[in-house]
Amino acid sequence: MKQSLRRRMFLPLLLLPLFAGIPACEQADDQPVKVGAVLSLTGPGAGLGGPERNGILLAQKLINERGGINGRPLEVIIEDDGSKADIAKSKAEGLIHGENVVALLGPSLTASTGAAASVTNRIGMPQLCMTGLGPEIELSYKSLFHMLPPQSLNARAMLEYLSKGLNARQLGVLYDSGYGQLVMTHIENHAGDYGINIVAAEKFEVGATDVSTQAAKVRAAKPEVVGIIATSPVPFRNARQMRITQPIVSAVGSSSYEYVKGMGEFADDIVFPEFIVSEDPLPHQKEFVDLFVKEYGTLPKTYDAAGWDATHVIAQALSEVGPDAGSEAIAEAIRANRYRGVIASFNFAAPDMTGIELESYTYSKLVDGNYTRLPFTAK
Amino acid sequence: MSPDLLFQSVLTGLTNGFVYGLIGLGIASIFRGTRIINAMQGDFALIGGITAVLLLERQGWPMLPAFVAAVLIGGAAGWLLEVLLVRPLRRRGGTEDSYLLLTLGCAFAVSALVLYFVGRDSHALPGIGGEGIVVIADAAMRIHALWLIAISLAVMLTLRLFYSRTSLGLSMMAAALDPQGALTTGINVPLMRTLTFALGGLVGGLAGILVGPLITVYFDMGLLLTLKGFAAAILGGLANPMGAIVGGVTLGLLESIAIVTISSGYKDVIAMVILIIIMIVMPNGLLGRRTRKGG
Numbered sequence: 001m002k003q004s005l006r007r008r009m010f011l012p013l014l015l016l017p018l019f020a021g022i023p024a025c026e027q028a029d030d031q032p033v034k035v036g037a038v039l040s041l042t043g044p045g046a047g048l049g050g051p052e053r054n055g056i057l058l059a060q061k062l063i064n065e066r067g068g069i070n071g072r073p074l075e076v077i078i079e080d081d082g083s084k085a086d087i088a089k090s091k092a093e094g095l096i097h098g099e100n101v102v103a104l105l106g107p108s109l110t111a112s113t114g115a116a117a118s119v120t121n122r123i124g125m126p127q128l129c130m131t132g133l134g135p136e137i138e139l140s141y142k143s144l145f146h147m148l149p150p151q152s153l154n155a156r157a158m159l160e161y162l163s164k165g166l167n168a169r170q171l172g173v174l175y176d177s178g179y180g181q182l183v184m185t186h187i188e189n190h191a192g193d194y195g196i197n198i199v200a201a202e203k204f205e206v207g208a209t210d211v212s213t214q215a216a217k218v219r220a221a222k223p224e225v226v227g228i229i230a231t232s233p234v235p236f237r238n239a240r241q242m243r244i245t246q247p248i249v250s251a252v253g254s255s256s257y258e259y260v261k262g263m264g265e266f267a268d269d270i271v272f273p274e275f276i277v278s279e280d281p282l283p284h285q286k287e288f289v290d291l292f293v294k295e296y297g298t299l300p301k302t303y304d305a306a307g308w309d310a311t312h313v314i315a316q317a318l319s320e321v322g323p324d325a326g327s328e329a330i331a332e333a334i335r336a337n338r339y340r341g342v343i344a345s346f347n348f349a350a351p352d353m354t355g356i357e358l359e360s361y362t363y364s365k366l367v368d369g370n371y372t373r374l375p376f377t378a379k
Numbered sequence: 380m381s382p383d384l385l386f387q388s389v390l391t392g393l394t395n396g397f398v399y400g401l402i403g404l405g406i407a408s409i410f411r412g413t414r415i416i417n418a419m420q421g422d423f424a425l426i427g428g429i430t431a432v433l434l435l436e437r438q439g440w441p442m443l444p445a446f447v448a449a450v451l452i453g454g455a456a457g458w459l460l461e462v463l464l465v466r467p468l469r470r471r472g473g474t475e476d477s478y479l480l481l482t483l484g485c486a487f488a489v490s491a492l493v494l495y496f497v498g499r500d501s502h503a504l505p506g507i508g509g510e511g512i513v514v515i516a517d518a519a520m521r522i523h524a525l526w527l528i529a530i531s532l533a534v535m536l537t538l539r540l541f542y543s544r545t546s547l548g549l550s551m552m553a554a555a556l557d558p559q560g561a562l563t564t565g566i567n568v569p570l571m572r573t574l575t576f577a578l579g580g581l582v583g584g585l586a587g588i589l590v591g592p593l594i595t596v597y598f599d600m601g602l603l604l605t606l607k608g609f610a611a612a613i614l615g616g617l618a619n620p621m622g623a624i625v626g627g628v629t630l631g632l633l634e635s636i637a638i639v640t641i642s643s644g645y646k647d648v649i650a651m652v653i654l655i656i657i658m659i660v661m662p663n664g665l666l667g668r669r670t671r672k673g674g
Contacts, residue, residue: 209594214389262501
């Protein structure tokens with residue numbers, strides 16, 4: 001009797017997976033395709049991660065309005081790494097093993113990119129990071145792709161304008177110990193090729209509240225032009241307050257509306273080699289700029305565009321091979337595609353894992369706090 | 380190195396030193412009245428600064444009322460911190476460590492709230508005297524920086540007189556040094572502690588509107604300021620508001636002169652090594668003896 005009762009109780013349980021399987025199969029076609037994103041939404045990198053999230057969410061919305069990934073909606077699950085590499089790694093692990101995402105976007109910072117890539121590389125999962133090529137070990141990661149150019153290219157873009165746009169030979173530089181240091185290393189490497197002599201190079205810590213003394217030291221060296229590479233408006237303000245009247249040339253990572261706001265009345269006569277001048281977008285950037293303004297009421301910059309481009313790159317690859325094709329096939333599709341993005345034309349099979357070329361840079365100049373496109377082109 | 384550059388570094392060091400000193404002044408005031416190290420003093424400055432930004436940019440208030448309101452909001456933040464968080468923790472037997480953790484947590488929370496509600500933009504507050512500069516022997520100094528120095532000195536002297544000449548100031552000191560003894564003489568010790576935090580908040584709010592025009596106001600400025608202010612307060616003698624200013628100016632000058640004489644890359648290393656030496660030689664800080672005497 002007892003045995004019969006047990007059988008009666010367990011029989012439905014044994015049959016449950018058979019019935020459960022039916023709706024599961026039926027649902028598979030409209031289940032969202034999950035892509036993870038680890039971004040720096042808080043901490044020192046928030047100035048990058050916030051715009052990247054805006055670009056990602058806008059792209060996700062548009063892709064889903066246009067039919068998603070082969071009819072299935074795209075769902076980007078965004079996590080904040082707090083600008084910390086260890087958190088980036090654990091968030092990536094959580095997304096991959098907990099949410100079963102098929103690809104990863106981000107992180108926003110170089111150190112976090114390396115940490116997350118150590119996870120994605122093990123399983124060959126495609127990762128589209130919002131940084132340029134970082135440490136050399138990244139070259140061995142076959143499924144890691146960069147949405148931004150390597151710092152050597154950023155440095156060369158600056159030197160191109162200094163030497164050919166301004167015909168300058170004497171350069172003074174103010175740079176921070178993070179992003180600034182990365183670009184500065186390459187400026188030092190390439191300056192000789194452009195006939196440029198670095199007469200002063202002053203470093204300050206990331207987040208420094210005042211760099212007036214360093215600015216005064218650069219001024220005292222009497223350079224023809226001053227380079228400022230930092231993720232803060234402080235050095236730009238201090239340079240002008242210390243009566244540096246020479247033209248200032250900066251780098252793409254320093255170009256953002258929030259920094260311009262922080263510069264106040266000193267946001268003038270500063271040139272940026274960058275990728276998008278939203279006040280005067282190039283034809284292939286216009287749709288993105290219009291949609292961005294409609295969605296957020298503000299103009300986008302490079303990092304917003306990086307998020308947009310990364311989401312479109314992964315969506316294109318997933319649509320081609322199918323979201324269930326497996327990591328290797330998706331990564332191979334990304335490598336095989338030539339994607340014309342808002343930022344530039346990407347060739348992820350290139351040695352620097354991004355394929356952005358010097359010609360992709362556009363040059364803008366701040367005039368009374370407003371970006372204006374310069375007619376200069378790097379070659 | 381030219382004399383002009385050296386003079387410029389002294390002027391810049393003085394300006395930065397008073398910025399550090401003003402934050403240190405708030406830390407020292409709260410420590411003096413409660414024996415609590417307040418890790419969110421820089422965030423009182425953030426609260427003051429961001430209040431001024433919102434009132435000026437979004438509400439269109441004139442500068443003076445906006446700045447006065449910003450200082451008062453800083454004071455209110457200090458008052459709320461004590462009443463809502465510090466006092467309940469004290470009732471549950473909070474230790475020095477737990478107060479430090481509490482205020483550190485509050486610092487992160489304030490920063491996150493500003494990021495969420497106001498955004499990540501840096502805001503340039505208008506300075507007293509606008510962006511005008513004075514040039515002395517080819518060295519430049521902002522007019523606002525001169526005001527910052529003058530106001531910091533005035534606040535320091537006012538606090539000194541407040542603690543030594545007014546019954547309220549003496550009561551606050553008594554409540555901090557001997558709470559039981561103060562209670563027996565009829566001093567409302569919990570109220571004195573609340574007022575101490577409110578005072579620290581007022582000083583922090585004032586720091587926000589004075590520092591904002593120099594470094595801009597942004598969501599994570601608080602902890603950076605707290606770290607420098609803490610170093611200034613420790614160097615000067617933690618319980619002595621005058622020491623915080625002296626400590627801040629010492630730190631600012633050391634950093635600035637290290638940049639022009641050696642290398643900007645080693646600025647912090649040089650400044651901190653000298654600070655360590657000072658602390659070994661004078662463990663109570665530069666004005667430590669005055670502290671022991673209660674002045």
